[in-house]
Amino acid sequence: MITLETIQQARATIGDTLEVTPLITDLLLSERLGRRVRLKAESLQRTGSFKPRGGLNWIRTASRKELAKGLGAVSAGNHALGLAWAARAAGVSVTIVMPENASAFKVEGSRALGAEVILHGDINDAWALMHRLVEERGLTLVHPYDEPRIIAGQGTVGLEILEQAPEVSLLLCPIGGGGLISGIGTAVRALRPELQLIGVEPLGAASMAHAWAQGGPQRLDKVDTCAKSLAAAIVGKHTYPLCRQHVDDLIGVSETAIHDAMRHLMINAKLYVEPGAAVGVAALLQGNLELPADGDIVVVVTGGNMGWEELGEFLPLMVAG
Template identity: 75%
Template sequence: MINLARLQQAQARIADTLSPTPLVLDHTLTERLGRRVWLKGELFQRTGSFKARGALNWLRTAGREALEGGLGAVSAGNHALGLAWAARQVGVPVTIVMPENASPFKVEGSRELGAEVILHGDINEAWELMHRLVEEHGLTLVHPYDDERIMAGQGTVGLELLEQAPAATAILCPIGGGGLISGIGVAASSLRPALSLIGVEPVGAASMAHAWAQGGPARLERVSTCAKSLAAAIVGEHTYPLSRQNVRELVAVDEAAIRRAMHHLLYQAKLAAEPGAAVGVAALLEEAVALPPEGDIVVVITGGNLGSEELEEFL
């Protein structure tokens, strides 16, 4: 399992290329809740999401043998962008399989960064194809979340926000496959164990809640949500136990709540975030989460990769 030292090593490893992202005070939520609500702006990170952190940490710890046959990944889009960007730094080819309903903005962005992108089926069928490509072409699979080097890179978000928000008593973090919240959980449990780490999922893709209920990772038969970046059908073998160990509570928000949160981020917070990044704000707006009685709240805004057509439906 990853630990604080591995997060700190990852932070030092990527610091020359990836700058810390800011905390932005959400004035409307602060006034509504009577306590400061900070938004951790990972939409300002390279490639528009936190995923560049894990991808760069993975690349910088990979041996020559892992790179020489090229890399492969499955992604709804943000991991594809982060991995394509990081791999381009070292001239390594990348093949990405995305579901057919993937964001056109993310597909084109990944291709512009040099990745070969294949659109195939739903998320489960995309994984089936990638496993065949790995076997047939000798690609090295870079898992979007269930990889300790990826998780350590994502955990640098936690190291940053704990330093930036010394008065925080709660962190709300979106969950897809669980890589980000696992990394943040390691940081929080090591440096501020009394802090409440709360995971937020879409009702139509609550794969971590499903894992908790089943006692381990278990695949959802169907995933349906506008928050495509969180549409993992199954959480990881590594991310599940870390979430059970460090996450205080899981909350699910429905599509209407996500849309209201998107509207809030666009018009009140002035942030063009993507739907998957809005679920933490949705949980606060819906009063769906049990917060500590005092202290600051930090909501991780995971990314902002969406095209004009995708954005239009939330305006």
């Protein structure tokens, strides 16, 4: 069970190590919308995303048996970085399987933190290999989003937002597998039930919208988006019901909208972001989102892990937009 109490306990568990990330006012977007827009800059967290929250909470609450033979995980990159960082401090080995198209920046960063990184196929292939490694090596699988201790750690973002932005009326959160929004949603519904919570997905990897339409988690045949950090092919058995319970609506954003949002965040808000972190702002820039009558808008900016080579690939797209 994920409750407000488990999220508060997670905050107590990780709070001595992870700092509260800043809430930055996006002045240009606020002027354009006539409402104050504030950006929760998780891109400034350790390892460059929100993921160490869940990773550190998992490590610090794990049993000796869970840690004994090492950990295994599948990740597009940010979970790998967050878990590898937390595991290194605890002296625990980690094996990560990433899709072959994973960010070189994240692969190199995870290896630098001591993780064994294996590149294998697409995200579905990566999962198949990890399940074999768990059986062969006796690894403990640390799921990137569908694990209660991970969800509770990510939910600490919600506690911080409610304290930093007491006048928030609309909260926009990216969705990959749904761990972050599940944790945030649990905190928000317990403390501010009237707050509107909207999840944002790339149209090419809308796994939560697919699950809502199908009445439960169903694997996408493929994912196709520049937002690799959100490219989960299926949502979780925990995250699906939590999102159905706590999330008011889902919005899909195009690749062009993501490029526009990246340009806006880098040039106007002065935040260096990866594509998946920009989808919340992309939803606002699309202009088809009905805003509440009053109150602040908060957008979670989930990460900034993108190498120079990747940025070089995106620059023509961002300029063209």
